[in-house]
Amino acid sequence: MKTEKLELVCPAGTPAALRAAVDAGADTIYCGFRDATNARNFPGLNFSREELGDGIEYARSKASKVLVALNTYPEAGHPESWHRAVEDAADLGAHALIMADIGLLAYAAEKRPDTRRHLSVQASASNPDAIAYYQRTFDVKRVVLPRVLTVPEIAALNKEINVETEVFVFGGLCVMAEGRCSLSSYATGQSPNMNGVCSPASHVRYEDKGNKLVSKLGDFTINQFSQTEAAGYPTLCKGRFVTQDKPSYLFEDPTSLNAAQFLPELMEAGVTALKIEGRQRGKAYIAQVVSAFRKAADAAANGQPVPPLGLENMSEGQKETTGAYNKRWQ
């Protein structure tokens, strides 16, 4: 079923970024508490209870909504902070909770049935049967689709489910099925699922080796750069490695996702919402990306071609990909 207007779901790692996103035309903001209950548990980011309350109030005053991500997997023996996060986000008036863990979904459905539940991309629900499970069992209203599907696969999927779908259109690109990746945990002991971090800065080192700069994550070299190259952050799956005696970016180049060109097809495919990635980004970045996508989504809704977004300089390594939306990527 064709969508009439795509909802723009935008990131906020700080109260300032939240206001910037609202002011730039975000329909919806997503954010998280300042602890391991969300998958962007980086130092200096995220919201206290008070900040979230203020943020929700500000968003409401401009007719925007706020979603709270509680999308890590509670630690066995210590579910308390996740449970408290469910209660507090609901009390503060969050429009919906974004969750991945089955046990936490069960808790939220039982204790706070009136707060909408969205299924996080971290749940890696990539097919109608999995999505139907979450819909029937926990009455989730929306599922954030993993970045493993092509546009025709998304269209086929939307015909078979009766929940809203949300897809990533811009920002960092996870190339592994989210919520099922332990690469960071293997190399650093810090896990996206359990600690809410991937390739954490605490484990990053740069070593000057004369004619080259080496970037390391934990004990492992992730990349090396000549003096003329810009040294990128050593995100594990965007590193350069050697297989068959040849070095390459085997998993993915240091690149960002930009699926702006697919907006009309995504509407046609029945997608409800577009997600912009980047809770670790500053308010200037958020303002620029959100307003560009506001124009793009409005153009698509009016049946007009998507205008050039001018976001080339916002991407990692100034390179962009349409990722799995395009089958050739696989």
Next chain:
Amino acid sequence: MNTHINMGPVLFNWPVEDLKDFYFRLADEAPVDTVFLGEVVCSKRQPFFAPHLPEVAERLTSAGKRVIFSTLALVMNKREMELVRELCEMDGVMIEANDVSACAQLMGRDHAVGPFVNVYNEGTLKVMEHQGASHISLPGELSRHSIAALSKVATSDLEVQVFGRQPLALSARCYHARSHGLAKDSCQYVCDRDPDGMDLDTLDGDAFLAVNGIQTMSYTCANLLGELDDLQAMGIRHFRLSPQYIDMVKVADVFRNVVDHQIDIAQGLEKLDELIDGLPFANGFYYATEGVKARGPVEEFGL
């Protein structure tokens, strides 16, 4: 209570004849209790071995082994969903769900849950058990602390992988095809060239990971031989060996002999080290540290 040594599904693309031999030898010679069958990683490999599954299952069952059929871990399209549905609709067999889509099919009947479904805590464990799971294989990155907490409340059989390369990630993209300059659609099944996975090194030449089609695995071989007593003390009775292209019957013998106190841990580790063909051992996840690290008895065999 009995302690079970189980053989997980073969995650690699082995020649059909090798797979048949592997399972027939397990049936005839290996001290394993449960054998998991089926393609978990890539649906494109599935048709090759499928015709032989009934014969292999029959042979294993006749030899007194319990057989469990494992489903695909990453289900992305209609054809793959059909494969999962067909498997889940089979009567009279036990199925291991490796994706929530399979959990959905199996709800209300006795089934197993595989390590690719995220059972990280008591809340999820209880939902799974309530829906009919009686055997749950825990995700590889769980620590001793988490395993103990889950074991305390579980009414199902919990299983822990104690040997074999560790599954770390799944992707829509096939890295085996990509490394050979091929598209996934026309991959020519190049993953069959690496029956233990394709090694991936850092630019410094350090061994790091292994590629198995759309899956990324550890370079190291998980080894919890030295932690078996600890696991048993916390109530874990099921130990999974994940097949490598080595003599897995002998690997199973070592685990069985250590569990039965026929040989000690040091002797067992020496034997496993001879069998594993150069892969270092690791058990860092168990100790809540980097998964690549080797702690305790395996320390001298680690990276």
